[in-house]
Amino acid sequence: TTTTSGEGEAGGNASVEEGFTIGLLLPESKTARYEKFDRPYFEEAVAELCEKCEVSYQNADQDTSKQQSQAEAMLTEGVDVLVLDAVDAEAAGSIVQQAKGQGVPVVAYDRLAQGGVDYYVSFDNKTVGKVQGQALIEALEAEGKADEGEIVMINGSPTDPNAADFKAGAHEVLDGQVEIGAEYDTADWSPDKAQQQMEQAITSIGADNISGVYSANDGMAAGIIAALKSAGVEELPPVTGQDAELAGIQRIVAGDQYMTVYKAIRPEAQVAAGMAVALATGEEYDGGGEFTVTEVTDADGNTIPSVLLEPTAVTIDNIEDTVISDGFYSIEEICTDAYADTDFCTSANEG
Amino acid sequence: MSEPILELSGISKRFGAVQALSEVDLRVHPGEVVALLGDNGAGKSTLVKVIAGVNPADTGEIRWEGKPVTVNRPGDAQQLGIATIYQDLALCDNLDIVANLFLGAERTSAGLLDELEMERRAQELLDSLSVRIPSLRVPVASLSGGQRQIIAIARSLLGDPKVVMLDEPTAALGVAQTAQVLDLIERLRDQGLGVILISHNMADVRAVADRAVVLRLGRNAGDFRVEDTPYEEIVAAITGAADNPVSRRAGRVTVPGSEEA
């Protein structure tokens, strides 16, 4: 007496000439990158490959069930292919299932959604954590403090599965190399909470004993640096970050933050667009000569053709070669009045 | 007789499906005590709230010293000089006695509340009404029914009103306090104020009222000079019948043995 949703035919009958619709699902609006870079870059890349195509866009504000509703809205709209940056890669299985049920192929973007997606492009989350950890160790070694003092780890939200990946990656590098004096998970990735946690770490370890701080992203790094400054620390220990937010880059320029992780979002978006167009038109994506397609196995054992990109650590030394040369930010954006007399800005303006 | 200070004509008021007042008229002269009588639910309190601006009338006219006025908010009535003691007392249970007495008319000095002055005045006022309240600084929620009523009565004496409306002011009062309130009403009359008194106690009405206006099911049902009208006639107007539980009871009590089961 019941019917269950049937499997539809997987996509592949659209054409670039007539155009089609691509659904882009991004996970949150509280870090700058998604609305500032991923979305416009992706739209640009699609426009290049397929003039008549439309991109339909939704942002889930860090909420799995919202993302599911948004995916449903897109399927209702009749998108031909979904590009999915999952809030929770594992829980995204239901979205993938539903899309498949309606014959809509799925590209997993940035995070490997479960449920048997068709393609996957990403900076691996664990690698990001490793890059952060590695950079921190290099900074400590450069100062000759690798075996002095303790580091403080401020991880992301305990309810965000991606934060767990960053944390695991960082631990892989840091464990055994340095002493971890205090470690916190930060609800909501909140800069305020990170600040308070840092203050408590300073109280219990002592400001002088802190040789470095692992911060999972730039927002929390802001709070951490505020805590250090408020505690009267003159020589800030190296503080990591992620996302290459403008404010983060400015702190690096000012010498307050040591590094951030920069993901070259433009190539990622280009690959995703290529995969999406290929899926919709029933072709196979081959990397277009620029990128190598490898294979990745997801938790259910499916083999997914994938493109894996390398995240870059950005420090004061390579800002020019990364975010600026990629057009991520201009010198003018970074060197506002408040940062005009930093070494970086004065030399950039002269040169 | 002098010009009425307050005159209502054709007042109607509806609540949902209930027509609580239909075309009610009422006049009050300065120095006159008008008793507003009627059965339970006759519309007396509704009329009082119309005059006080708590529930404005749907239709009808209010004249004050001969001139038509609109009374849409309690503030309007207070500005005219109408003080009201509501049947439900309208006290703030969370505030103490002094705060309730002076609510909306707090005494201040240099911008701050002058608690000392207010407490002194409050003590005086309550003493003059011979109520005993252990402490003036307890929330009125903890007072006895009669104590609460006296607070409400005392409040109306603080302003300088021209008409005072008392909705069953002595319902919860002890014998001594009732006597004081009746004295008070007589004093107000002698000072030339108009008084509207609602009461179910015929003895009190006979003692102080000059005129009795009867409402029945939301309509005017009589207007009597109290002195000239026998008790039975007023009761008949209130209950709408000469044969009513009051007369039956009176008859039965005087002729014992004739009781029905």
Added chain:
Amino acid sequence: MSEPILELSGISKRFGAVQALSEVDLRVHPGEVVALLGDNGAGKSTLVKVIAGVNPADTGEIRWEGKPVTVNRPGDAQQLGIATIYQDLALCDNLDIVANLFLGAERTSAGLLDELEMERRAQELLDSLSVRIPSLRVPVASLSGGQRQIIAIARSLLGDPKVVMLDEPTAALGVAQTAQVLDLIERLRDQGLGVILISHNMADVRAVADRAVVLRLGRNAGDFRVEDTPYEEIVAAITGAADNPVSRRAGRVTVPGSEEA
């Protein structure tokens, strides 16, 4: 005389810094109407609440049909067979009349509320008390003061009590309704129930009460046979002085012209 059905001895009750009752005694026999009298704030309602289990006493003993009992919750008193009409009525303003009447004693059929039966009974009951209420399905918040009081009185008649306590039951009632309630009290007495009646209306007390117990400032201040005791003596016990506002007022009214300003 028969054994008292309810007997209190040495009841004391304190609220914060106020000793509301000190060592109060009271007896009620079956078929007897005891009037509990006293000035405002004398502690009458507090005593009622002690008996009803609303505010248990600090010290003192309650005996029911000769046996000591503990009454710590309203349910305890109800189980003994004590029905109470509170001065503050204790109605749920958000519920309609029928729901309030049957609160805690709803009639059901097959597990569901039998609204039909309840509404029918309610209509009967209210008619017998000669109240007119436009609709039984309005929330009691919209009723007049007297209508609310009648609802509270009607409630107590639903159970099958042995003692009924009425705390100022006729305070807000019209003349007809008051007569009905007095009839009702007499019927209850004739059925052999014990009745405790609190009232400030001496006429009502004289009409129905057998005995009058007077409280003053939370202490026993007299116990009179109503028939044998002159009015002035009871009032003097209540006010605590032979020279009180009541006697002053009485004297003044009979000798007109001698008014003070």
Added chain:
Amino acid sequence: MAQQTPVAKQEVGARDPRLIVDAASPSGLVSGALRRLRGGELGPVPVIIGLVIICVVFQSLNSNFLSPQNLSNLTLQIVSTGLMSCGVIMVLLLGEIDLSVGSVSGVAGAVLAVLAVNQGINEIAAITLAVLSGTLIGVLHGTVFAKVGVPAFVVTLAGLIGWQGVQLYLLGSDGTINVPYDGVIASLTQTYFVPWIGWLLAVGAVGVYFASTFLGERRRAAAGLPAKSVLEVAVRTVLLAIPVFGAVIVLNLWKGIPLAFLIFLGFVVVFDLMLRKTRYGRMVFAVGGNAEAARRAGINVDLIRISVFALASTLAAVGGILAASRGFAVTQSSGAGDVLMLAIAAAVIGGTSLFGGRGSAYSALLGGLVLGAITSGLYLLQMDSSVRYMITAVVLLIAVVLDAVSRRSRKAHARG
């Protein structure tokens, strides 16, 4: 001087002459409805009008809004929060608040996933245990509130925080647990009924409504009590039948009536009947209206309070289970975020008072539909998050303004 108006002697018990009675004719019904509209006595009607306006606007902006697929999705999207709302309504009727429903739903989901997936226990047993864990939590909250006297806000705030900790703990370091796509749990939200079952249910529901109302009013008339006319009963039945049959038609155009939506509807109907037709429901209203009066009437106020908190947490657990079923997964953030706010907001938008004693189980459905429609419509329109937030706020206000204005006119009439 006396000018007595003659008043006819009237039989006690006769109809009160002040009561305005609508004629038992079509024009009487219309004039009565208009009067009630002006007097603000229309119950859910203003919110329903608000909902219709929202639908019309969104449909005019995006023609997919009223498509069967979108409406079918909508019914499923509101189920989980709707169930929590239903529990929240019980607590609001008491005049209290429950901030823990989101966390409890998360814990129940975690219990379910750990038992069914990690421990491999039979799925039905796991569901039962998850629901029971919700009940237990509710009893705990209720007891601390009613017996110890800690304000409900603080108790359930502690619950909000503490049960989230338990959820994290249960899910362990892996975080997310996936639920199989083809088990009993998944089938709760993946099952749709074939068309004829939908029709059967709809016709049955409308028929039962008509029959019970009609017979009830006949019995009232026979007992001499004021009763609705046959015409009015018929009109009400038709007004009920339109949305019910409409929903069946639309849902059958897609995959059929979803089981999960039926579960939700079933809870709403059962809770509504419980609140209106049983002694228990009456007691809940009484405690919410005047706890002291309820106590004096011999009602065991503590017991009512504990039971209501238990019901609220139980429903939250059921909501959590359906959320797990729909997402095929339980994550560390299940039940977190704005779930709590949405559950309370749905109740309030649907017309349940935050101050106790006034409301209905249907608020969960109505308020849930309003919030669900706003979200669904805005997703279809695809906007920046910032703009979407702003528009959500405005639409939310619009949806309740009508209700507020009509309520306000009633409030002006209320006795102070």
Added chain:
Amino acid sequence: MAQQTPVAKQEVGARDPRLIVDAASPSGLVSGALRRLRGGELGPVPVIIGLVIICVVFQSLNSNFLSPQNLSNLTLQIVSTGLMSCGVIMVLLLGEIDLSVGSVSGVAGAVLAVLAVNQGINEIAAITLAVLSGTLIGVLHGTVFAKVGVPAFVVTLAGLIGWQGVQLYLLGSDGTINVPYDGVIASLTQTYFVPWIGWLLAVGAVGVYFASTFLGERRRAAAGLPAKSVLEVAVRTVLLAIPVFGAVIVLNLWKGIPLAFLIFLGFVVVFDLMLRKTRYGRMVFAVGGNAEAARRAGINVDLIRISVFALASTLAAVGGILAASRGFAVTQSSGAGDVLMLAIAAAVIGGTSLFGGRGSAYSALLGGLVLGAITSGLYLLQMDSSVRYMITAVVLLIAVVLDAVSRRSRKAHARG
């Protein structure tokens, strides 16, 4: 048969014989305090005891807890949420709720950052404009609530969502805006006073308290009203002086008294005086206790409501500015997360009722300290988040149980 007890004739106005008066002696003070403790009339004392217990436990687990540095941090950590709490208290006193304080603080921070950093406007002007934007928002909320009649819950829920949208919009695509480390804005939280200023303020405050209380009681006694004895005034002054001087000593051991904490304390004291000593405050209590009675007393209830919402949003804006100052940045998540819940919780834990008409501005300080101490202590102990959440819940309950129990014994005495 009559057995009349003779009753002495008593002067009206004499002290009531039922009133239990504590002797004006040390033993009388103690017995009076004990009686009040049992009767639950001790106001904030139970919560203070709860706070002390929390401090003792944490100190025994980690000796840094009571270190001057940690206590100094604590005072700064509670400032921003504490200010929001202060505004929330005003709204709670009205018997309403304001869910928007977090979002409003975020918007104010965004306005400040955009004006001061991006537009380069003078920092003081930017601060003023940011505060004013809060006031405007509050007036808007209050008007929609009081004049249109939309329930405050819904209005401020729309505010919660909508102003978050505005915040995201203002911050634009870059998200975070850094605030310079050395400007006026940063100095709000980076300034500490040198020791002698701290002592001056402390001695001044205690002195003013003693003088005003002493003179006030003397005037009361002179007017023949019941008054506190000199002994009692002295004892109260000492009880006040202990925490005040203690705080000054401890804070001076670190960097001195932080300006931001003084700002917070200043707001608390001013609001407390406003609530207790002015007509406006009296009206707020009256509207919260019985809005209809207040209306009948001629109070402009709508105006009071609008002004209270305006004050609440203004304080939220001030809180947002101090948060920006302390974090040297405004981010898209400023004011989001559990800020709202903490602000309300602090008020409730401090003893302000959710049902209106009962509470005090000091709840913001007390409740804020309780919550701040719990968080601070648990961070010092460094535990898994799951365990931390569970312990937070338990400690939260412990902090209010004492208060709840004493309140409960009072409630048993209250008139229904």
